[in-house]
Amino acid sequence: xxxxxxxxxxxxxxxxxxxxxxxxxxxxxxxxxxxxxxxxxxxxxxxxxxxxxxxxxxxxxxxxxxxxxxxxxxxxxxxxxxxxxxxxxxxxxxxxxxxxxxxxxxxxxxxxxxxxxxxxxxxxxxxxxxxxxxxxxxxxxxxxxxxxxxxxxxxxxxxxxxxxxxxxxxxxxxxxxxxxxxxxxxxxxxxxxxxxxxxxxxxxxxxxxxxxxxxxxxxxxxxxxxxxxxxxxxxxxxxxxxxxxxxxxxxxxxxxxxxxxxxxxxxxxxxxxxxxxxxxxxxxxxxxxxxxxxxxxxxxxxxxxxxxxxxxxxxxxxxxxxxxxxxxxxxxxxxxxxxxxxxxxxxxxxxxxx
Amino acid sequence: xxxxxxxxxxxxxxxxxxxxxxxxxxxxxxxxxxxxxxxxxxxxxxxxxxxxxxxxxxxxxxxxxxxxxxxxxxxxxxxxxxxxxxxxxxxxxxxxxxxxxxxxxxxxxxxxxxxxxxxxxxxxxxxxxxxxxxxxxxxxxxxxxxxxxxxxxxxxxxxxxxxxxxxxxxxxxxxxxxxxxxxxxxxxxxxxxxxxxxxxxxxxxxxxxxxxxxxxxxxxxxxxxxxxxxxxxxxxxxxxxxxxxxxxxxxxxxxxxxxxxxxxxxxxxxxxxxxxxxxxxxxxxxxxxxxxxxxxxxxxxxxxxxxxxxxxxxxxxxxxxxxxxxxxxxxxxxxxxxxxxxxxxxxxxxxxxxxxxxxxxxxxxxxxxxxxxxxxxxxxxxxxxxxxxxxxxxxxxxxxxxxxxxxxxxxxxxxxxxxxxxxxxxxxxxxxxxxxxxxxxxxxxxxxxxxxxxxxxxxxxxxxxxxxxx
Numbered sequence: 054x055x056x057x058x059x060x061x062x063x064x065x066x067x068x069x070x071x072x073x074x075x076x077x078x079x080x081x082x083x084x085x086x087x088x089x090x091x092x093x094x095x096x097x098x099x100x101x102x103x104x105x106x107x108x109x110x111x112x113x114x115x116x117x118x119x120x121x122x123x124x125x126x127x128x129x130x131x132x133x134x135x136x137x138x139x140x141x142x143x144x145x146x147x148x149x150x151x152x153x154x155x156x157x158x159x160x161x162x163x164x165x166x167x168x169x170x171x172x173x174x175x176x177x178x179x180x181x182x183x184x185x186x187x188x189x190x191x192x193x194x195x196x197x198x199x200x201x202x203x204x205x206x207x208x209x210x211x212x213x214x215x216x217x218x219x220x221x222x223x224x225x226x227x228x229x230x231x232x233x234x235x236x237x238x239x240x241x242x243x244x245x246x247x248x249x250x251x252x253x254x255x256x257x258x259x260x261x262x263x264x265x266x267x268x269x270x271x272x273x274x275x276x277x278x279x280x281x282x283x284x285x286x287x288x289x290x291x292x293x294x295x296x297x298x299x300x301x302x303x304x305x306x307x308x309x310x311x312x313x314x315x316x317x318x319x320x321x322x323x324x325x326x327x328x329x330x331x332x333x334x335x336x337x338x339x340x341x342x343x344x345x346x347x348x349x350x351x352x353x354x355x356x357x358x359x360x361x362x363x364x365x366x367x368x369x370x371x372x373x374x375x376x377x378x379x380x381x382x383x384x385x386x387x388x389x390x391x392x393x394x395x396x397x398x399x400x401x402x403x404x405x406x407x
Numbered sequence: 408x409x410x411x412x413x414x415x416x417x418x419x420x421x422x423x424x425x426x427x428x429x430x431x432x433x434x435x436x437x438x439x440x441x442x443x444x445x446x447x448x449x450x451x452x453x454x455x456x457x458x459x460x461x462x463x464x465x466x467x468x469x470x471x472x473x474x475x476x477x478x479x480x481x482x483x484x485x486x487x488x489x490x491x492x493x494x495x496x497x498x499x500x501x502x503x504x505x506x507x508x509x510x511x512x513x514x515x516x517x518x519x520x521x522x523x524x525x526x527x528x529x530x531x532x533x534x535x536x537x538x539x540x541x542x543x544x545x546x547x548x549x550x551x552x553x554x555x556x557x558x559x560x561x562x563x564x565x566x567x568x569x570x571x572x573x574x575x576x577x578x579x580x581x582x583x584x585x586x587x588x589x590x591x592x593x594x595x596x597x598x599x600x601x602x603x604x605x606x607x608x609x610x611x612x613x614x615x616x617x618x619x620x621x622x623x624x625x626x627x628x629x630x631x632x633x634x635x636x637x638x639x640x641x642x643x644x645x646x647x648x649x650x651x652x653x654x655x656x657x658x659x660x661x662x663x664x665x666x667x668x669x670x671x672x673x674x675x676x677x678x679x680x681x682x683x684x685x686x687x688x689x690x691x692x693x694x695x696x697x698x699x700x701x702x703x704x705x706x707x708x709x710x711x712x713x714x715x716x717x718x719x720x721x722x723x724x725x726x727x728x729x730x731x732x733x734x735x736x737x738x739x740x741x742x743x744x745x746x747x748x749x750x751x752x753x754x755x756x757x758x759x760x761x762x763x764x765x766x767x768x769x770x771x772x773x774x775x776x777x778x779x780x781x782x783x784x785x786x787x788x789x790x791x792x793x794x795x796x797x798x799x800x801x802x803x804x805x806x807x808x809x810x811x812x813x814x815x816x817x818x819x820x821x822x823x824x825x826x827x828x829x830x831x832x833x834x835x836x837x838x839x840x841x842x843x844x845x846x847x848x849x850x851x852x853x854x855x856x857x858x859x860x861x862x863x864x865x866x867x868x869x870x871x872x873x874x875x876x877x
Contacts, residue, residue, distance in 0.1 A: 057795060058794060058795050058798070061795060061798040061799050061802055062798055064802050065798055065801050065802050065805060068802060068805040068806055068809055069805055071809060072805055072808050072809045072812055075809065075812045075813070075816065076812060076835055078816070079812070079815060079816055079819055079831065079835065080828075080831065080835075082819060083819065083828060083831055084828070087828075171451060174451060201451075201452065204452075231599070231601065235597045235598065235600070263601065357527075357528075357529040361571075389527070392525070392527040393527055395525050395527075396524075396525050396526050396527050399524065399525045
């Protein structure tokens with residue numbers, strides 16, 4: 054046999070064997086997987102029942118029993134505990150923490166030190182959710198781990214915010230890439246007003262535009278009303294994204310103070326249409342009759358979104374706003390403004406009344 | 408041509424085809440490896456990071472779902488109902504009736520009690536005239552646009568004009584989305600809002616599945632060879648191909664059946680090009696071109712989990728028509744954007760992705776057919792090393808089978824795998840059979856698509872739709 058023939062011949066033999074092994078693997082995996090799934094379902098049902106029974110403080114014997122019985126199923130036990138954590142509230146969550154501490158904690162803490170990312174990832178969620186104050190340094194270390202672990206930690210902290218890690222979260226936020234930014238949102242929001250001083254501090258720092266915009270959004274979302282002077286100070290920020298978020302946050306604060314309204318009126322005349330559109334929307338939320346002319350002027354904007362938001366903002370000003378909308382819908386000088394006013398009116402008045 | 412010259416030409420072509428086959432095999436193996444790695448990474452991510460917790464953010468961008476419909480009376484109601492029941496904080500459904508000649512619009516009006524609206528919209532893109540816009544008092548998320556027929560790309564452009572939100576999801580109106588598909592496909596926009604401009608998800612065939620209330624309740628396979636072959640093809644294309652291409656930042660298609668885009672970027676690219684039947688690939692390539700030329704950092708993402716279910720053609724006639732159209736679309740798109748091919752200005756897209764699509768995907772069927780012709784010539788003329796050619800042919804077939812088996816394996820790892828072992832057996836059986844006739848026939852059909860394009864054929868072609876309620 055010549056060389057090419059030998060190569061092709063051996064390639065064929067290899068490929069046939071490989072393909073057959075693949076077929077066997079697919080079938081074997083499926084059979085094993087099906088049996089394992091059924092087995093796990095049964096074990097999980099038992100764990101659910103036993104965990105529920107061990108929630109009763111009158112059954113202290115149950116926790117050691119859990120530890121002994123399910124030592125081979127740490128993943129399933131953690132899964133059940135986390136599921137119950139999502140369902141239960143208050144003191145019963147404390148009991149879940151006790152169960153975790155007595156059954157799995159030691160093992161999961163050891164896995165957190167593993168060099169394998171997957172092991173750390175699997176352990177991180179449960180450790181963070183069932184954390185005590187003594188675990189704060191561990192959580193801080195997790196926040197400094199790889200991006201994937203960091204994301205899992207942030208996601209778990211959202212379920213169970215630990216106030217002691219606020220400073221660490223902000224420090225990580227400052228250093229973290231913009232990719233994980235959104236993961237901080239729910240977490241910071243869940244800390245509520247307790248983060249006010251940190252947000253104030255960070256709003257004054259030279260952070261990237263995206264992070265300033267993010268903090269402005271957080272301020273409006275919680276809302277942190279006392280920070281409105283900081284937001285107004287930033288309303289002249291060079292980046293458009295920041296000004297949009299400032300306009301939105303000022304609206305979300307729901308504080309119809311003259312300074313805020315003035316700032317929003319200024320933003321309604323901004324050079325960027327996105328800022329104007331957002332400011333008009335926020336002005337609607339202020340429900341101030343003083344802004345009716347600004348909003349009506351917004352209906353004549355050359356930009357569709359500004360017209361749209363101005364139209365809906367006017368509907369929030371009650372009868373006077375509706376009257377102004379009707380007026381604009383009947384004028385013939387600007388067809389675009391008239392069409393928009395008509396569309397908004399049509400949308401808010403039930404059929405038959407228009 | 409003298410015989411020695413012909414012989415030399417055939418031998419040269421033979422050697423070129425051999426190199427071509429080796430290169431193609433190498434790329435496919437690479438894609439499979441990257442797909443496996445990407446798939447496992449994604450599975451770990453979604454198991455341990457709960458993304459649903461992040462979707463309460465006010466900064467999660469609302470989505471306009473745009474569903475063009477042309478003569479879709481069979482499935483339109485079920486499909487729209489499914490779209491209206493998706494899990495996502497804020498979205499709207501814009502159904503564009505593209506001048507249907509059946510009762511698609513009447514069905515929509517009757518079922519959703521639509522009324523004509525005074526809705527005004529921004530006409531950013533030129534389209535065929537809009538005859539009316541309808542809204543539903545009972546379904547505030549639903550907007551139906553009735554327009555003159557202008558084909559899918561024109562309907563999508565009309566939908567873009569009428570849509571209100573900063574992200575839009577193009578979806579075929581004969582498709583069904585999994586309830587959480589939008590949450591999953593929007594994740595890259597949440598993780599990296601500055602750079603993500605588009606994301607695609609997996610398309611799977613609905614034939615053989617049980618559908619209840621607009622949702623797939625049981626995944627299954629019909630005992631229809633054509634559907635089984637297509638199922639394997641879809642697995643290979645999406646699980647094997649696109650995950651791998653995405654890992655190499657070389658994704659050139661975000662499927663028109665299910666893709667999420669940033670509207671501002673699409674509008675800056677001029678929306679969908681109406682003079683092509685491959686509008687999805689064309690848009691993706693033009694987005695690459697635009698963003699590279701403007702030196703804007705960007706990324707396209709492919710998420711292996713959000714599922715869109717679509718109906719596959721059950722007859723050879725309609726399947727051939729569909730594949731010829733895809734082939735024409737692919738050729739038109741690459742020729743329209745020829746300046747990108749081998750152009751370092753467009754980075755990996757210009758130097759790898761576009762040439763790969765041109766040489767291996769678009770010209771592939773022609774080269775494959777040419778290989779068969781040369782094989783036949785040598786066989787008939789007796790100038791052939793019979794054992795070598797036979798073994799080489801078998802290597803090609805078994806390699807194809809191995810790739811198909813890998814895609815079945817990837818499907819086994821996905822959360823939407825088929826429940827019964829019988830289905831797995833069927834998939835494996837058809838992974839073998841696919842390479843013994845079907846693949847060759849498809850190469851022939853796609854080569855015919857090439858000829859259709861040269862002849863200037865530019866029609867979309869009617870497709871059969873049986874609906875999901877069967």
